[in-house]
Amino acid sequence: MKRFSRRETLAISTSFVTGSLLAAPAKAQGRPRVVIVGGGFGGASAARTLRQIEPDFDVILITEAAQFSTCPFSNMVIAGERPFEAITFGYDGLAARGVQIVIGRAIELQTSGQVVVMEDGTKVAYDRLIVSPGIELKYTDIPGYDEALQDRMPHAWKAGAQTVLLRDQIAAMRQGGTFVMSVPNNPYRCPPGPYERAGLVAHFFKKNNPTAKIIIVDGKDSFSKQALFTEAWDHLYPGMITHVPFSDNGGVIEVDPEALTVTTAFETFAGDVVNLIPPQRAPQLLLQAGLGGDGEWCPIDQATFESPFAPGVHVLGDAAIVGDMPKSGFSASVQGGVCAHVVAALLQGEPPQQGVLLNTCYSLVGPEYGISVAGVYRVNAEGRLKSVEGTGGTSPTGASDDFRVSEAAYAKSWYANMTTYLFG
Amino acid sequence: MPFCARLTLRTGNLALADMHRYLLAVGFAVACTPVLAQSTSDEITFLSCQMCHGQTDSAGMMPVIQGKPYEGLVQSLASFSGQNPGTTIMHRFVGGLTPEERDSLARYISGLEGVSR
Numbered sequence: 001m002k003r004f005s006r007r008e009t010l011a012i013s014t015s016f017v018t019g020s021l022l023a024a025p026a027k028a029q030g031r032p033r034v035v036i037v038g039g040g041f042g043g044a045s046a047a048r049t050l051r052q053i054e055p056d057f058d059v060i061l062i063t064e065a066a067q068f069s070t071c072p073f074s075n076m077v078i079a080g081e082r083p084f085e086a087i088t089f090g091y092d093g094l095a096a097r098g099v100q101i102v103i104g105r106a107i108e109l110q111t112s113g114q115v116v117v118m119e120d121g122t123k124v125a126y127d128r129l130i131v132s133p134g135i136e137l138k139y140t141d142i143p144g145y146d147e148a149l150q151d152r153m154p155h156a157w158k159a160g161a162q163t164v165l166l167r168d169q170i171a172a173m174r175q176g177g178t179f180v181m182s183v184p185n186n187p188y189r190c191p192p193g194p195y196e197r198a199g200l201v202a203h204f205f206k207k208n209n210p211t212a213k214i215i216i217v218d219g220k221d222s223f224s225k226q227a228l229f230t231e232a233w234d235h236l237y238p239g240m241i242t243h244v245p246f247s248d249n250g251g252v253i254e255v256d257p258e259a260l261t262v263t264t265a266f267e268t269f270a271g272d273v274v275n276l277i278p279p280q281r282a283p284q285l286l287l288q289a290g291l292g293g294d295g296e297w298c299p300i301d302q303a304t305f306e307s308p309f310a311p312g313v314h315v316l317g318d319a320a321i322v323g324d325m326p327k328s329g330f331s332a333s334v335q336g337g338v339c340a341h342v343v344a345a346l347l348q349g350e351p352p353q354q355g356v357l358l359n360t361c362y363s364l365v366g367p368e369y370g371i372s373v374a375g376v377y378r379v380n381a382e383g384r385l386k387s388v389e390g391t392g393g394t395s396p397t398g399a400s401d402d403f404r405v406s407e408a409a410y411a412k413s414w415y416a417n418m419t420t421y422l423f424g
Numbered sequence: 425m426p427f428c429a430r431l432t433l434r435t436g437n438l439a440l441a442d443m444h445r446y447l448l449a450v451g452f453a454v455a456c457t458p459v460l461a462q463s464t465s466d467e468i469t470f471l472s473c474q475m476c477h478g479q480t481d482s483a484g485m486m487p488v489i490q491g492k493p494y495e496g497l498v499q500s501l502a503s504f505s506g507q508n509p510g511t512t513i514m515h516r517f518v519g520g521l522t523p524e525e526r527d528s529l530a531r532y533i534s535g536l537e538g539v540s541r
């Protein structure tokens with residue numbers, strides 16, 4: 001692969017830089033400049049990979065906060081099994097690899113002018129842009145709910161203060177109380193996440209509040225790893241968790257955050273603690289730039305992650321429609337790495353190559369009870385990232401306790417290794 | 425992807441109009457599409473492997489594999505596709521690779537610099 005000649009100025013400052021330094025026109029500097037919006041799994045992976053394979057590129061990561069808390073393993077925090085600090089990471093590792101970290105909020109993607117406009121008015125120019133900002137919650141899709149009421153009925157679907165809040169509400173719930181979860185229809189971030197949460201909260205209740213009940217009011221009839229979850233719930237927490245599928249509730253029509261009720265077409269569910277997970281979409285930042293087309297998620301060229309609506313802009317992770325891959329942190333991490341290779345190739349004037357992409361999602365139904373789903377994906381002749389027939393799938397039902405213990409250990413290793421790789 | 429690989433643009437001049445480069449790159453990508461669907465890069469496939477097997481083996485469950493001998497790697501990949509894989513998840517992945525891809529990937533991984541941690 002042809003490389004741009006290295007310069008004596010190659011050693012890039014690893015310090016955090018300000019927006020004003022970045023506002024200079026990219027092309028005048030003669031080095032390819034890739035800007036990445038989003039400091040989660042996808043963005044961190046893209047940044048790390050790009051710096052590794054193209055040390056002559058300027059790689060700028062724009063992220064809203066100085067720290068990132070992961071949704072994976074946030075349910076362990078909610079269940080009181082891990083401290084919040086254990087799922088929170090900074091960007092020193094990426095900075096040490098030469099990624100320039102910009103902490104701030106991007107408010108506009110000017111794709112025709114190839115700049116990202118920051119909240120403070122600075123403009124960050126790019127040769128190619130990678131966007132991996134995760135999801136936006138559609139609070140007002142549920143009558144009665146509002147962003148201002150999120151602390152009354154926490155969603156805890158973006159890890160952070162909401163995670164800690166839900167943990168504390170669950171810990172303070174009266175003995176024998178009811179924990180209601182409202183779960184949206186597909187598509188949403190982390191398909192098995194709500195059911196993992198139900199199991200781990202049940203584990204907490206079993207130890208601390210054994211007569212408590214959990215009711216899952218679902219916006220769909222079936223869910224990811226369903227047979228494995230229900231088998232585990234019956235085994236570990238018999239009678240504690242009730243799953244009410246869409247066909248039995250008719251869908252949420254209203255919530256009352258003061259009374260802590262969730263009203264569906266058929267029934268009203270009252271909780272002592274309510275976890276309301278709203279429907280989701282790609283963030284407004286992307287939709288207002290036209291990257292969603294007529295929809296709420298961003299279509300892409302599934303071989304290159306490039307938007308059909310904005311040449312030079314690549315979208316990945318939860319915000320994008322990435323073929324058969326689920327909206328998971330692991331998927332976003334893999335996509336970030338692949339997208340980095342694509343962007344590097346295109347900026348070098350070369351055709352991007354393809355690989356085989358994997359997804360692995362472990363769920364803990366109890367701290368020592370793990371289950372998993374896996375997927376293998378390849379770009380087919382039509383350019384679609386398809387699941388490979390006969391591969392992937394879930395852990396077996398009816399497996400031994402030893403098998404579940406083993407998968408729980410793998411889950412912990414999976415999380416530690418992935419976060420060390422990205423943020424360590 | 426030998427055919428596509430030879431189509432490298434001979435330019436390092438970033439002053440070229442972006443749209444021009446974009447159209448060229450897309451043109452090549454389209455021209456290569458049937459090949460792309462069949463041919464994969466070990467370096468890109470390894471991105472998925474290294475999320476679990478990359479820099480550290482925190483709990484002794486998912487070994488660091490880069491720089492490990494080729495024979496052991498290719499043997500492991502073969503055993504995962506057999507009747508008694510002796511694994512909880514790897515057997516769900518290996519069927520997605522052709523035997524040639526497994527062999528090539530093992531060679532690639534063994535050629536990487538080892539991680540001492």
